[in-house]
Every structure is written in structure tokens, then in C-alpha cells.
Amino acid sequence: MTTPSIDTTHVPPRFRPLMLALARGAAALAGVIRRGDTSLSAPVGTNSGGDGQKRLDIQADALFRDALRDAGLRWYASEEQDAPIAMQPGGAFALAIDPLDGSSNIDTNVSVGTIFAVYPAADRSDASFLRPARDLIAGGYVIYGPRCCLVVSFGEGTQIYTLNPDTDGFDLTDPRVTLPDCFFEFAINASNYRHWPRPIRAYIDDCLAGIDGPRERNFNMRWIASLVAEAHRILMRGGIFLYPADARKGYERGRLRMLYECAPIAFVIEQAGGRATDGALPILDGAITDLHGRTPLVFGSAEKVDRVAAYHDLPPAEVSALFGHRGLFRA
Numbered sequence: 285m286t287t288p289s290i291d292t293t294h295v296p297p298r299f300r301p302l303m304l305a306l307a308r309g310a311a312a313l314a315g316v317i318r319r320g321d322t323s324l325s326a327p328v329g330t331n332s333g334g335d336g337q338k339r340l341d342i343q344a345d346a347l348f349r350d351a352l353r354d355a356g357l358r359w360y361a362s363e364e365q366d367a368p369i370a371m372q373p374g375g376a377f378a379l380a381i382d383p384l385d386g387s388s389n390i391d392t393n394v395s396v397g398t399i400f401a402v403y404p405a406a407d408r409s410d411a412s413f414l415r416p417a418r419d420l421i422a423g424g425y426v427i428y429g430p431r432c433c434l435v436v437s438f439g440e441g442t443q444i445y446t447l448n449p450d451t452d453g454f455d456l457t458d459p460r461v462t463l464p465d466c467f468f469e470f471a472i473n474a475s476n477y478r479h480w481p482r483p484i485r486a487y488i489d490d491c492l493a494g495i496d497g498p499r500e501r502n503f504n505m506r507w508i509a510s511l512v513a514e515a516h517r518i519l520m521r522g523g524i525f526l527y528p529a530d531a532r533k534g535y536e537r538g539r540l541r542m543l544y545e546c547a548p549i550a551f552v553i554e555q556a557g558g559r560a561t562d563g564a565l566p567i568l569d570g571a572i573t574d575l576h577g578r579t580p581l582v583f584g585s586a587e588k589v590d591r592v593a594a595y596h597d598l599p600p601a602e603v604s605a606l607f608g609h610r611g612l613f614r615a
């Protein structure tokens with residue numbers, strides 16, 4: 285087997301060692317997932333965000349920490365660790381990672397992923413991570429699906445690399461992907477409908493009403509329960525994803541974490557021409573105030589994400605009116 289690598293032609297020079305290390309970690313994790321050890325979905329504990337951990341969550345965390353040892357990182361913050369870990373004292377970068385996203389899908393052989401965000405390192409770990417989300421200098425994800433792809437942005441467009449099984453290297457397959465603007469598909473966990481805030485219910489009601497409703501067209505729906513897989517589908521063909529805040533205990537700020545999940549996904553989506561908000565305001569205009577803090581997340585085609593924000597601006601009486609009255613949202 286050759287040493288895993290990535291084509292760095294379009295990677296800014298200062299990020300090359302980091303991208304090579306991430307590619308190494310991703311190729312190794314893709315190999316672990318492919319081997320299909322069924323014990324990897326066994327529950328092993330709870331992380332500080334309060335989520336159950338599976339064996340593969342822990343293994344993925346250890347694997348990336350090891351792969352990133354000499355990659356110029358000063359700090360490594362993981363969804364699976366209570367606090368950031370000090371790496372190389374002279375390192376220029378602070379990296380936040382969700383080593384395994386979508387862990388409820390491990391045992392069913394459905395796509396899972398890794399999400400990462402890179403910030404300039406400060407002397408202290410809290411100053412490195414607790415800051416405006418827009419300070420991000422690189423971010424992306426890896427999807428372990430039928431194809432393993434690494435998607436990354438360095439702030440000038442979004443690039444896609446695909447793992448070549450013959451060489452174990454990531455080839456550049458799209459140097460600048462554009463998120464299609466017009467696809468009528470939404471992704472939301474509809475089992476939580478009764479817990480959602482009114483603007484979200486109204487938006488989804490109008491999609492469900494299809495050709496007979498104010499949107500005057502039919503929509504399709506998807507829910508994979510793997511943020512990375514939804515993000516990749518939307519990047520490829522458009523549509524919208526919503527994980528709103530809801531009335532369940534512990535979901536006051538939704539489910540997804542600002543540092544490890546929402547900021548890097550928002551970065552990649554914005555850089556591909558899409559939009560990402562908390563329902564109303566851009567995710568990247570927000571601040572990271574808590575390592576494991578959460579935020580509602582809505583992202584996808586710009587026009588659809590803007591429309592969700594417009595539902596938040598409606599007066600309450602208008603939001604709760606029958607869809608037929610929301611003349612504003614026709615078409």
C-alpha cells in the first residue's frame with residue numbers, strides 16, 4: 285500500500301502539511317469503516333456535549349489526533365474531548381474537529397463523515413477557539429460514502445478531492461464547486477414537527493402543501509441523520525437543510541455544535557455560493573462562546589435560506605395563518 289496523500293497543487297503552501305496529515309487520517313478512517321467491524325457501533329460513554337459515544341467516535345478521534353501530530357497544530361479541539369489538547373508549541377493553527385459525524389449511522393452502513401475547522405492559533409486555547417466564527421481560515425469535511433471525498437475551502441471557493449482506491453491518495457476532482465440554486469428538496473427531521481418554532485413549521489407546511497399551496501410547486505424530502513451527507517448532497521444538487529431550535533429539553537439551541545459542525549459547514553457552503561444561517565442571521569456572523577455550544581442551523585441554496593429568514597420576520601399572526609393567506613410567499 286502506498287502512503288496516503290493529496291494533490292496539493294491548489295492548496296495554499298502554508299496549509300499543505302496540514303492537508304497531507306488530514307488526508308492521511310481520512311484515508312486511514314475510510315479503511316477502518318470499509319472493514320466493517322460491527323463492534324465499532326458499540327456504545328462506550330458520553331462526551332462533554334452530552335451525546336452518547338460509540339467505539340468508532342473514540343477511534344476516529346485518536347486516529348486524527350495521531351495523524352495531525354506533526355502538522356503544525358498548536359491546539360486540537362475535538363467534539364469527543366472535554367478541553368483542547370496542546371500539540372506543537374510553535375504550531376500556527378488551532379484545529380477543531382468532529383472526528384465522526386452521523387454516528388447513529390455506523391451500524392446501518394449509511395454515510396458518515398468528519399468535519400474540521402482551522403483558526404489561527406493564539407497562545408491560549410480559549411482565545412484560539414472562542415472568537416468570531418468568521419475568523420476561520422480553512423474548513424471542510426470528509427464524507428465516507430460509496431466514494432470518499434474531502435471537501436475544503438481556504439476562503440477562495442470550495443474544492444472537492446476524491447480518494448483514489450488504487451493509490452490511496454485524494455485527487456482533485458472539482459477545483460471550484462458551485463452549489464446549484466434551484467432544487468426543490470428539503471431536509472429536516474420531521475418527527476420533531478410539534479416541537480418546532482412557528483416560522484419553521486410555517487415554512488415546512490408551505491413546502492408540504494406543494495402545488496396546492498403558496499409555493500405552487502411540489503417538494504421532495506430527505507433525512508439521512510448525517511450532517512455531512514446532507515451537506516454533500518446539497519452541495520452537489522441544491523436544496524435546503526434545517527436543524528432548528530425546538531421545544532424539547534436540551535434543544536433550546538438546536539442539536540448541532542457551532543465550533544465543530546456549523547461554522548465549518550457554513551464556510552464550505554458560503555464559499556460554494558450558498559447560504560448558512562441560524563434561521564435568521566448568518567452563522568459566520570456569530571461568535572463561538574462555548575467549546576461545545578450549539579446553534580440552530582439552516583443552509584443550502586441562497587434563495588431558500590433567505591426565504592426561511594423571511595418567515596422569521598413575519599408578524600406572529602401571519603406566520604400562524606393558513607398557508608393560503610401568506611400571499612407574500614407565492615412562487
Ligand SMILES: O=P(O)(O)OC[C@H]1O[C@](O)(COP(=O)(O)O)[C@@H](O)[C@@H]1O
Pocket residue numbers: 335382384385386387388473509510511512539
Ligand atoms: O438524530 P437527529 O436528531 O435527527 O440528529 C441528526 C444529526 O445529529 C448528528 O448525527 C450529530 O452529529 P454527531 O453524530 O457527530 O453527534 C448530525 O450528523 C445529524 O444531522
Ligand SMILES: [Mg+2]
Pocket residue numbers: 382384385386511545
Ligand atoms: Mg456531528
Ligand SMILES: [Mg+2]
Pocket residue numbers: 341363382383384385386387
Ligand atoms: Mg461526532
